[in-house]
Each structure stands twice: as structure tokens, then as C-alpha cells.
Amino acid sequence: MVESNCKNDLLSMTKEKLKEVMEEMECLPYRGEQIxxxxxxNRVKDIDEMSSLPLDLRERLSSEFEIPKAVVIDALHSEDGSSKYLTAFSDGQAVETVVMDYRFGTSICISTQAGCRMGCSFCASSKGGLNRNLTAGEMVSQIYLASDMCGKMISNVVLMGTGEPLDNFCNVLSFYDIITDKSGYGLSNRGVTISTCGLADKIRALADEKKGITLSVSLHAVTDEKRRTIMPIAKKYTLEELVDSCIYYYKTTSRRVTLEYAVMPGFNDALEDVAGLLSISKRISAHINLIPVNSIEKGMSNTDRKNAERFRDELNLRGANVTLRRTLGADIMASCGQLRNTVIASGGKKE
Ligand code: SF4
Incomplete structure (x- = not known):
């Protein structure tokens, strides 16, 4: 696995890690809390701005550590108020971040990897494969840059952009500890949602961390046979293994799992799919979120919203806990990977 080449990255360290580093440097641990x-x-960009640290400590930090730089290189703004940003890191890798306004506050959808190796057939992000994992600092940078640019306080963070969060497990956990730390950004620990394509063993490992993270699982089909045709991960974990891991997550954390289901006309929208989805959701005590999919250049056809509403109504009739997601950002290519792919295809130039 290729990692970021920034080894002494202060921005990716949790408060506990910074306190350890200070002790190793024979400084008092509270210096770690200050940093x-x-x-x-304060969101300083340079070690020299840490004005209350002694000068000799700042000099030692500057010689051994760095605060990696990130910059927004493209932005698109939708008529519905949502915005999409393309953030580039020091090695030239770039990822997408989407900010969306809801009744309950402003949500941000961040990326966790540059590219993705999961290969879901309906996803623009899978096209170039995985370049590398993002660091925890690169994940928080997306939030800081986007909230500065749109001038909004972020109340919810969804790890649903480019990448499979559970394929970058340790960095995602560090990100969670950093962003929810009350002496930093202080996001509510219930304000983070991880979306996974279904890495069953990592779902169990996440449950054992007991972080209170909301888990969202991309299901999209209710039989192994059908799921394997669009999601290669289904060849590694059967539906039964996935369902068991979701039951374990709910029992261990008391956090209700959400099942994401993109209604694809003629593929997964028959009455037998309604019955299968209802049965799985009841076993997990899960909420179902139906998705009207934005079209990408190739792959699955655009979901007919009316068809998705019919599918939702069939589930409602049978007592399911179901919602149909609003489509935000359709005019700014808000499906994951679309802006990044457009910029890559144009040789890095804005369209
Ligand atoms: S849907 Fe998610 S897990 Fe699947 S290829 Fe796209 S980014 Fe990766």
C-alpha cells in the first residue's frame, strides 16, 4: 500500500500522540495539548505561528516535523446551495469534498483515499484504481478548507467521498479522534458517519472500537449473485457475512446501521427485491436510504426518481424504516469521483 511520503506529519497526530512526542523530546506533555x-x-499553518511555545521548541519542531499543505484547486457551486471542492496535496494527489445544506445543519462529504481499489461498477472513483491512502491530516484539511471557503460551520461529516474508509482503517480512526476532540474542532462524536461497501471483518473491528460512529453500508442488491455483478467486494464477503457483521455492529454500539440502496431500473427494483431488502433490514434493525443516482459517463443508467418513489412506497407499505435521499448537486457532478476524473481527463485544467 502506498502511503503519503510525509512521515513526521503533525496534523495527523491525535492529542495523545502529540503528548507522547513531547515526552520523547523531554518536554512536558501539556506542550502536546498546546500544539x-x-x-x-487556531488552525495555524506554520510552526512559527505557535507563539506561546518556547523558541527552541519551535526550532526543534521545525527541523523534525511539518504541517503538510493542502490547497483547493477547483470549486463548483450548485443552484441548490451545495458546493464541491477539489483539494490537492503536496504530492499532487487531489480528492473531492462536497458541502451540502440540510434542515439539520451543514454536512460535508470527504474522501479517505486518492482513488479506490474496490471497483464498484457504478462509481466514477473506481476507474483509475487506488493511488494511496489519505492521512488523518489530509482528511481534516478537507473540512477546514471547505468550511473556510463556504463560510459555514460543519455539523456532520460523512466519509462517503472517494475511497473505502475501512480500507484505510487506522488513519480513519485517528481522523475521528482528532475531529471530535473538544480542544480542537470539537465535532460531536455522533456527527461522523462512515460509509462502507461492506468489509465485514472491518465492520466488526470498528464495532470493537466503540467510538459511536454511525455506520452506513452500501447494499444495492439483495442476493450474492446480483451483488457480485456490480460490487467485487461481494466476492470476498457473502451477504450472510455482511448481515452478521451489521448485527454485531448494532449490538455492540447500539448505533442503528443504515443500508444504502441505489434503485436501478430493471436491475434491483422488482417486488422480490422489495421483499429481500425488507427482510435484511428487519434482521439488522436497519434504516434504509434509497438513492437517486447521478449519471456518470458509463455504467448504470440514471435512476428514475418516480421509480425510486414507487420502490420506497412498496417498502413503506410493508412497514420498512425507509427514506429517499434528496438529490443535491446534480448540476455540479456531485457523484463521487466525477470532478476529480474531469480534471484528470483535462490534464489538470479547470473545465
Ligand atoms: S463506491 Fe466507494 S467503495 Fe465503491 S469504488 Fe466507489 S469509492 Fe470505492
């Missing part, structure tokens, strides 16, 4: 607040509350 954490400078990075994630």
Missing part, C-alpha cells in the same frame, strides 16, 4: 489546539482550534 494540538494551535493546529485544530
Amino acid at each position: 494540538f489546539s494551535f493546529l485544530h482550534k
Whole structure:
């Protein structure tokens, strides 16, 4: 696995890690707390801006550590108020971040990997494969940059952009600890949702962390046979293994799992699919979120919203806990990977 080449990255360190680093440097641990607040509350960009640290400590930090730089290189704004940003890191890798307004606050959808190796057939992000994992610092940078640019406070973070979060497990956990730390950005620990294509063993491992993270699982088909045709991960974990891991997650964390289901006309929208989805959701005590899919250049056809509404009504009639997602950002290519792919295809130039 290719990782970021930034080894002594202060922005990716949790407060506990920074305190350990200070002890290794024979400084008092509270210096680690100060550095954490400078990075994630004051959001300094340079070690020299950590003005209350002694000069010799700042000099030692500058010689051994760095605060990696990230910059927004493209932005698109939708008529519905949502915005999409393309954030580039020091090695030239770029990822997408989407900010959306809902009744309950402003949500941000961030990327966790540059590219993705999961290969879902309906997803623009899978086309170039995986380049590398993002660091925890690169995940928080997406939030800081986007909230500065749109001038909004972020109340919910969804790890549903490019990448499979559970394929970058350790960095995602560090990200969670950093973004929910009250001496930093202080996001509510119930305000983070991880979306996975279904890595059953990692779902169990996440449950054992007992973080209170909301889990969202991309299901999209209710038989192994059908699921394998669009999601290669279904060849590794059967539906039964996936369902068992979701039951374990709910029992261990008391957090209700959401099943994401893109209604694809003629593929997964028959009455037998309604019955299968209802049965799985009841076993997991899950909420079902139906998705009107934005079209991408190739692959699955665009979901007919009326057809998705009919599918939702069939589930409602049978007592399911179901919602149909609003389509935000359709005019700014809000499906994951579309802006990134457009910029890559144009040789890095804005369209
Ligand atoms: S849908 Fe998610 S897991 Fe699947 S290829 Fe796209 S980014 Fe990866």
C-alpha cells in the first residue's frame, strides 16, 4: 500500500500522540495539548505561528516535523446551495469534498483515499484504481478548507467521498479522534458517519472500537449473485457475512446501521427485491436510504426518481424504516469521483 511520503506529519497526530512526542523530546506533555489546539482550534499553518511555545521548541519542531499543505484547486457551486471542492496535496494527489445544506445543519462529504481499489461498477472513483491512502491530516484539511471557503460551520461529516474508509482503517480512526476532540474542532462524536461497501471483518473491528460512529453500508442488491455483478467486494464477503457483521455492529454500539440502496431500473427494483431488502433490514434493525443516482459517463443508467418513489412506497407499505435521499448537486457532478476524473481527463485544467 502506498502511503503519503510525509512521515513526521503533525496534523495527523491525535492529542495523545502529540503528548507522547513531547515526552520523547523531554518536554512536558501539556506542550502536546498546546500544539494540538494551535493546529485544530487556531488552525495555524506554520510552526512559527505557535507563539506561546518556547523558541527552541519551535526550532526543534521545525527541523523534525511539518504541517503538510493542502490547497483547493477547483470549486463548483450548485443552484441548490451545495458546493464541491477539489483539494490537492503536496504530492499532487487531489480528492473531492462536497458541502451540502440540510434542515439539520451543514454536512460535508470527504474522501479517505486518492482513488479506490474496490471497483464498484457504478462509481466514477473506481476507474483509475487506488493511488494511496489519505492521512488523518489530509482528511481534516478537507473540512477546514471547505468550511473556510463556504463560510459555514460543519455539523456532520460523512466519509462517503472517494475511497473505502475501512480500507484505510487506522488513519480513519485517528481522523475521528482528532475531529471530535473538544480542544480542537470539537465535532460531536455522533456527527461522523462512515460509509462502507461492506468489509465485514472491518465492520466488526470498528464495532470493537466503540467510538459511536454511525455506520452506513452500501447494499444495492439483495442476493450474492446480483451483488457480485456490480460490487467485487461481494466476492470476498457473502451477504450472510455482511448481515452478521451489521448485527454485531448494532449490538455492540447500539448505533442503528443504515443500508444504502441505489434503485436501478430493471436491475434491483422488482417486488422480490422489495421483499429481500425488507427482510435484511428487519434482521439488522436497519434504516434504509434509497438513492437517486447521478449519471456518470458509463455504467448504470440514471435512476428514475418516480421509480425510486414507487420502490420506497412498496417498502413503506410493508412497514420498512425507509427514506429517499434528496438529490443535491446534480448540476455540479456531485457523484463521487466525477470532478476529480474531469480534471484528470483535462490534464489538470479547470473545465
Ligand atoms: S463506491 Fe466507494 S467503495 Fe465503491 S469504488 Fe466507489 S469509492 Fe470505492
